[in-house]
Amino acid sequence: MQRAIRFLVLILILVLGGLWSTAWFTRQPNEALGDAFLRNLAQLTGRPAPSPINGTQLPAGVSMGGAFTLVNQDGRTVTEADFGDTLMVAYFGYTFCPDICPTELGSIAAAMDLLTPEQEARVTPALFSIDPERDTPEQLKLYVENFHPRMVGLTGSTQQVAEMARRFRVFYGRVERPEMSAYLMDHTSYIYLVEKGGAVRTLLRPQSSPEAIAEAIRRQLSQS
Template sequence: MTDRTRRLVLPFAAFLFGLVALGIAAVLTLTPQGREVAASDVGGPFTLVDHDGRAVTQADFAGEPHLVFFGFTHCPDVCPTKLFEIAQTLDEVKERSGRDIRALFVTVDPERDTPEIMKSYVSSFDDRILGLTGSPEQVAQVVSAYRAFARKVPLDGEDYTMEHTAIVYIMDEQGRFVAGLNTAQAPEDVAQELLARI
């Protein structure tokens, strides 16, 4: 191995090692007491407020499969991209199967995301996406129940942003977690994957 090749390979090997270590650390951090997280450990009872100001619980979405995504309305890129992908998927599912699947957009920023703001935000994507908010305690409980992650990150002055999980959860008709949905595919492929799982 030449010096030049060694200089290229060693940093790449170190990067891969770090990536693997980060993945292991994330699994151990998000997995209680080092045990595997079963599908039944994801989700559960919640009480929130929808974007029309009505109190809702998990029981309001029983009887039909649905998607769940955590985010916030001040999100600069990930959230609008995911919500656009979700809207495309819902259209494709409707076209292929005639089924109207709903999606729940749960804020991780309840301090700013009031029902009115959530309604204005989700209405620009799809009327089958329901914005959910609540008190900081209610939102924290849902984030924890879904084994998600959310953290406030201060910016200049009084401003802040939120780091958060970007998984799209597929939940079955009984509110049980099925799998994460890969929305970064062509809409027809996402729809096919979703329909195969519900």
């Protein structure tokens, strides 16, 4: 029995190794090795391949996101239903972030400016705060207004934010060091394209260009 198990494990290792090797030699220009691996795996299993455009489209059967209850920058309690049929371009960060958050939000805002007025009307850029202790609605309102007039800020209680992060599989944690006067937040930095009902459809890598974000938005809008 153990010999059979070892044989199956060896076969699995060889198959995966072959797929990684194939991915290395067949990946497209600017395609990440991981995306090429998933594309080859999809071809082998007959499943839909992830979208190769600057991110990963979640395959059928994989769920992320969902219902949420939070507070917007105007102090009003909102849920995913309040955003109707618009496509949310969501980023999970915080207003006291010194570098990556304003950079990513600036890219999202620039991507919005690349859309047509009709497309822009169907999109809601949003900052989901992972720092409820400091990100009050008032703080969020002052912050998101610096990026785009359609951008919304969402915060909530510690429990609401934790539940939201669990549904969207967002990692975050408080970082404190003796040399720092204020704490920072460590967090994932993907951009999420979220459709009606709060379901995530596409993940965009950190530091995606405005052009890449805009193209992913257009593609998602064309499919909805």
